[in-house]
Amino acid sequence: MxxxxxxxxxxxxxxxxxxxxxxxxxxxxxxxxxxxxxxxxxxxxxxxxxxxxxxxxxxxxxxxxxxxxxxxxxxxxxxxxxxxxxxxxxxxxxxxxxxxxxGVYVLRTSLESTLMGGMVFKTVLGSFIV
The missing domain is CATH 3.30.1300 (Pantoate--beta-alanine Ligase; Chain: A,domain 2)
Incomplete structure (x- = not known):
């Protein structure tokens, strides 16, 4: 959401x-x-x-x-x-x-609004993968 x-x-x-x-x-x-x-x-x-x-x-x-x-x-x-x-x-x-x-958490992003929530989530998680 x-x-x-x-x-x-x-x-x-x-x-x-x-x-x-x-x-x-x-x-x-x-x-x-x-x-x-x-x-x-x-x-x-x-x-x-x-x-x-x-x-x-x-x-x-x-x-x-x-x-x-x-x-x-x-x-x-x-x-x-x-x-x-x-x-x-x-x-x-x-x-x-x-x-x-x-289990509820909020992601805060300045990524462009054309990205869907799931894509932002994957992008954010991807940035933490080592």
Whole structure:
């Protein structure tokens, strides 16, 4: 899909979508979220132990923060941390929005407009082949 933008008056913008990259991105995101949730579930379990349970909002937040910072996925979760426990939920709307954009990218070119989008794409890719 080709379109114009006032931000780039002398250039053409071509939106492309690669379904293989989209699928790969979705699988990677899901695997990452599952790995994070496995770690977060361990923290939830630690807060529910009968003996030596993890208590205190600060202590729980430190453990949760360590996991989220390790995986860089803070934006995908709503968290509730209290003195006595911890819970989390996926931000399903945000994940759905990002899933819809998986595999989408925009080429910006100043090549003449008589070239079709596919030809521009091949020309751009050809310039990166070593």
């Amino acid at each position: 080709e379109f114009d933008s006032e931000d780039y008056p002398d250039e053409r913008l071509i939106a492309c979508r690669n379904p293989l990259i989209a699928q790969k991105n979705q699988q990677q995101r899901e695997a990452l979220l599952e790995a994070v949730e496995k770690e977060l579930d361990l923290i939830v379990q630690a807060t529910q132990k009968e003996k030596r349970a993890l208590k205190g909002q600060d202590k729980i937040a430190l453990k949760v923060g360590k996991v989220l910072n390790q995986f860089k996925v803070n934006k995908y979760y709503n968290l509730e941390i209290t003195e006595e426990g911890f819970s989390y939920q996926r931000k399903l709307e945000l994940i759905a929005q990002e899933t819809a954009l998986d």
